[in-house]
Structure formats: C-alpha cells, structure tokens
Amino acid sequence: MSIPAEYMLILSAVLFFIGIFGFFTRRNLVSLLISTELMLNAVDINFAVFNAYCRPESLEGYVFSLFGIGVAAAETAVAIAIIINVYRNFHSIHIKRLRDLKH
C-alpha cells in the first residue's frame, strides 16, 4: 500500500507557494535566496513523484531531479558570492539600498 501521488503533489505545491510568499514579503537577499531554494526543492519533488508514479520504467524525472539539485547548488554558490560582494560594497543586503540599476 503506497501513498497516492496527489498527496505528494499537494505537499510540493504547498511548499512552492510558501516559497512564493517568502519571495514577495522578505526584504533581505539571503531570505530571498532561501525562498528560491524552497521553490526549487518543490519542483524537484514534482519531477521525482511524476517519474515514480506515472512512468516507473524510465528515468527522465529522476535524472532531471539530480540535475536540478546540481543547478541549485551552482546557483546558490554564485548568488552567495554576489551577496557577499554586495555587502562589501553597500554594507547592507537590504534590497531597498540596491537601487542603482533600477532606474
């Protein structure tokens, strides 16, 4: 007896929209990155669930999930380097201070 696929999809949807909520409300670069990680993680869950429940004989979702984890690691490394650089130049990572490129 296994869990229905819909439960896992609903869990990942809830995690994704919690990430969206964090992305809209947080005003701090590290917090925004944490919200992005939540969303990427939810997407990886979806890939794995669809692979396991709809096409268990193939490997597409599994491999895509693996590569998604790799891309998330790369993205986080670069983003944290940028955040540390921003902090060094502006002495703050609050996004209100970062408006030089905005206008």
Place this chain on the structure above:
Amino acid sequence: MDINLIIFSGLAIVMIVAAIFAVTSSKIMRATTNLLFVLFGTAGLYFFLHYTFLGAVQITVYAGGIVVLFIFAVLLIGKGSVDVTQTSLRRYLAGMATALTGMILTIYLIGNTDFASDKFNGEGVAIKELGMALMGTDKYNYILPFEVMSVLLLACTVGAIMIARKK
C-alpha cells in the same frame, strides 16, 4: 490506518511548518535551520519513493553543501543579516493573497486531474541502471547533460571566486 500514511503525514506536517518558519522567521540563522529541516524532509520523501540515491544526493548536496554555504554567508555578513525592517502590511497581505490563490488553484487542479498515476511499483531504480543511463550514449541516456553539468559547475566555481574575491 496505514503506517506509510502516518509517516508521510508526519513528514508533511514537519516540512510545511518548517517551511513557514523559514520564510517568516526574523532571524536568518533560524530561517536557515528551518530550511535544513525542509530539505531533510524532502530526502525522506525520496526514500518513500524508493529513490535512495536521489535521497542521498539530496542530503549530501542540499543539506550538507547548500545549507553550509548559507550559514557561511550569514556568519560573514553578520549584523546585516537580521531582517530588522518589517515589510509593510499591504505587501504582506498582497503576498499572502497571491500565495493562497495560487495554492488553492493548484490543489483544485491536482484534485481534478487524472494523472494515470497508478503505476508505482516500489522498486526504485537500481544504481547500476542509473549509472549506465548517466554515462551511456544511446537513446534515453544522459552523457551530454552530465558533461554540460560538469562544465556548469566548473564555470560557477570560477565565477564565484572571481565575484567574491577582494580587488
């Protein structure tokens, strides 16, 4: 009640509560720790699907690597990492409304769609099969994405050093 369902429910509750704390906690260190709990819960979900290698990668790369990077960033940044300025109530409500609308819509669609998702066999993927698929050059093999991923990781290592080093 099914034991799998009980374990899954516990995992889901822990993940959702930790995710909510990760996006609402005012201290970044606490938010990072809660993110770690969400990532461990995700690894548990992969073990539920019998995707043990994926769960191990999730723990080593996400929980072991990315969270450590976050903690390094938080400790290096120090005082600026506290979310002192509160967001305005209007923005908070707008974010809440957007997230709730999207969530309800998505859950409604999931409930009303037939995914033909009854083929779960609980066997997982043999590690030999996965290794052959990742390194093979036939149809439905993934040598090219694998190599592109290695180039991406190299580029991101060089780029991160270039960006973060002192002038």
